[in-house]
Amino acid sequence: MILSNISLVNFKNYDQIEIAVSPFVNCFLGKNGMGKTNLLDGIYYLSNCKSFFNSVDSQNIKNEEDFFVIQGEFDNSESTENIYCGVKRGKKKVFKKGKKEYEKLSEHIGLINTVLISPMDTNLIYEGSETRRKFIDLIISQYDKEYLQTLIQYNKVLNHRNAYLKSIQQGGKFDALSLQIWDEQLIKFGEIIFSKRNEFIAEFQVVFQEIYNTISGGNENCELSYKSQLVDSDFQELLNSSLSKEKYIGYTTKGIHKDDFVFEIEEKPLKKFGSQGQQKTFLIALKLAQFKHIESKTDSKPILLLDDIYDKLDEHRIAHLMNEICKGTYGQVFITDTNTKRLPAYFKKKKYECFAFEIEQGELLTN
Numbered sequence: 228m229i230l231s232n233i234s235l236v237n238f239k240n241y242d243q244i245e246i247a248v249s250p251f252v253n254c255f256l257g258k259n260g261m262g263k264t265n266l267l268d269g270i271y272y273l274s275n276c277k278s279f280f281n282s283v284d285s286q287n288i289k290n291e292e293d294f295f296v297i298q299g300e301f302d303n304s305e306s307t308e309n310i311y312c313g314v315k316r317g318k319k320k321v322f323k324k325g326k327k328e329y330e331k332l333s334e335h336i337g338l339i340n341t342v343l344i345s346p347m348d349t350n351l352i353y354e355g356s357e358t359r360r361k362f363i364d365l366i367i368s369q370y371d372k373e374y375l376q377t378l379i380q381y382n383k384v385l386n387h388r389n390a391y392l393k394s395i396q397q398g399g400k401f402d403a404l405s406l407q408i409w410d411e412q413l414i415k416f417g418e419i420i421f422s423k424r425n426e427f428i429a430e431f432q433v434v435f436q437e438i439y440n441t442i443s444g445g446n447e448n449c450e451l452s453y454k455s456q457l458v459d460s461d462f463q464e465l466l467n468s469s470l471s472k473e474k475y476i477g478y479t480t481k482g483i484h485k486d487d488f489v490f491e492i493e494e495k496p497l498k499k500f501g502s503q504g505q506q507k508t509f510l511i512a513l514k515l516a517q518f519k520h521i522e523s524k525t526d527s528k529p530i531l532l533l534d535d536i537y538d539k540l541d542e543h544r545i546a547h548l549m550n551e552i553c554k555g556t557y558g559q560v561f562i563t564d565t566n567t568k569r570l571p572a573y574f575k576k577k578k579y580e581c582f583a584f585e586i587e588q589g590e591l592l593t594n
């Protein structure tokens with residue numbers, strides 16, 4: 228899907244803005260704090276039903292206002308879709324395709340895919356396993372509806388099981404049959420997710436390695452692998468062996484909600500042993516592999532959102548990425564830059580179509 232038009236009302240630092248964008252490259256230019264990243268986040272919202280940066284919807288409403296609305300018009304070869312996202316303080320978020328409101332937000336995931344490269348990506352290295360699981364879950368959900376539904380069901384069952392264990396911890400009567408019902412479902416959904424994550428990582432690793440080698444010149448050995456308690460053990464046996472402990476602590480300690488994705492350089496943790504440049508390269512390769520993987524699975528290019536790449540990449544890597552953009556490898560692209568001249572001059576020299584939008588205090592200066 229290609230974005231042709233986006234409008235924001237009361238979204239973060241925007242009162243009201245409407246932009247007709249290019250199907251090729253779009254640059255959001257301006258000084259710090261003007262609203263460039265907020266525009267990328269508006270596009271991300273229309274794709275993922277939430278902000279990349281702030282998961283509390285109401286905090287994305289412009290200060291002092293009561294609601295925000297983001298609307299986007301997306302085209303592909305067959306149709307045009309109007310997507311609407313409205314958030315009002317104290318009310319449920321409204322998300323619509325055309326005139327029809329989604330009953331569940333998960334139904335929308337996969338219609339419009341985006342890949343965002345942001346300085347915040349370092350969280351993938353420095354934060355706990357949940358951040359990495361969410362990243363991988365989002366990639367798979369962008370092309371596999373069954374995966375997302377199974378994950379939602381797994382989490383529901385996990386919450387029930389945890390509530391049951393909590394009641395036991397607090398002195399409730401233990402009933403093996405009740406637990407067995409939750410265990411059976413947890414195992415059923417958990418094994419589907421385990422198998423799909425395994426399948427994913429096997430394919431994704433190859434694409435990731437290729438991109439990492441291209442960017443780094445092939446002199447480093449980086450690894451991305453999947454770590455799960457289910458690799459060596461049967462799920463039911465894991466649950467059985469930890470039951471006495473879980474009755475005491477009141478929650479489930481085994482399962483795919485404990486999985487992790489391990490990042491290594493020269494067989495050591497990237498977090499501790501990777502240089503800043505190597506970490507940056509790893510993150511860029513992860514995101515570009517996300518792009519390629521989704522493209523191969525869906526037969527269409529996600530929208531690429533590049534936030535502050537000059538801050539993130541060295542000249543050689545920027546040149547490589549920009550070359551690919553000018554070859555059309557990445558389809559529709561949105562890039563932010565604090566330098567208002569650099570990107571337009573670059574694309575002009577390359578004779579590549581680019582729309583430049585200058586942003587000042589949440590307003591559009593030029594078009």
Ligand SMILES: Nc1ncnc2c1ncn2[C@@H]1O[C@H](COP(=O)(O)OP(=O)(O)OP(=O)(O)O)[C@@H](O)[C@H]1O
Pocket residue numbers: 238239240241257258259260261262263264265266286287288289290535563565
């Ligand atoms: N809910 C909100 N209401 C009003 N303003 C907000 C809200 N949330 C964020 N902002 C404002 O948005 C501005 C930041 O916008 P954004 O992150 O898009 O800037 P930017 O142009 O990308 O800057 P930089 O070049 O520093 O990355 C800040 O001034 C911030 O205070």
Ligand SMILES: [Mg+2]
Pocket residue numbers: 263264265534535563
């Ligand atoms: Mg920014």
